[in-house]
Amino acid sequence: MKIAIASDHAGFSLKEDVKQLLRELGHEVRDFGAHSEEPVDYPDFVVQAADAVRRAECVRAIVLGGSGNGEAMVANKVPGIRCALCHDVTTARLARAHNDANVLALGQRITGSEVAKDIVRMWLDTPFEGGRHQRRVDKIAAVEARVAGRPAPARGGTHKTRRGG
Numbered sequence: 421m422k423i424a425i426a427s428d429h430a431g432f433s434l435k436e437d438v439k440q441l442l443r444e445l446g447h448e449v450r451d452f453g454a455h456s457e458e459p460v461d462y463p464d465f466v467v468q469a470a471d472a473v474r475r476a477e478c479v480r481a482i483v484l485g486g487s488g489n490g491e492a493m494v495a496n497k498v499p500g501i502r503c504a505l506c507h508d509v510t511t512a513r514l515a516r517a518h519n520d521a522n523v524l525a526l527g528q529r530i531t532g533s534e535v536a537k538d539i540v541r542m543w544l545d546t547p548f549e550g551g552r553h554q555r556r557v558d559k560i561a562a563v564e565a566r567v568a569g570r571p572a573p574a575r576g577g578t579h580k581t582r583r584g585g
Contacts, residue, residue: 428462431484488527
């Protein structure tokens with residue numbers, strides 16, 4: 421799988437660990453930076469990785485920072501991106517299984533390297549369950565389209581909506 425990766429200076433060290441893991445697992449990695457621990461602004465790098473997923477140049481992306489919060493916020497501004505900030509394997513599994521997260525955010529100051537590697541493995545290995553979750557992912561896309569002022573994309577099919585549900 422081709423995976424984009426990006427970080428700021430605060431996530432650089434963890435990015436390098438995750439990048440090595442991805443390569444060991446046989447994935448192709450496209451690194452959008454940062455390329456050192458020199459202070460930089462994470463939006464400059466994260467948007468490139470998220471945009472690579474949007475343009476289907478990469479299947480998924482992993483973005484890293486000090487906490488991962490800002491990185492998730494930036495990634496989620498890119499149309500079609502569903503970025504999940506995960507701190508454990510349970511949130512990583514649910515982000516994929518229920519939300520079809522195509523971008524993973526991690527925080528180096530929050531999650532150590534070994535836990536982060538476990539999170540990455542879980543996130544990569546968990547398939548999207550579809551079903552009732554597809555309906556919800558479709559609704560996310562519809563909200564995104566509505567606030568952007570464009571038609572909603574055709575995604576997982578048509579679903580009947582129950583009142584109050």
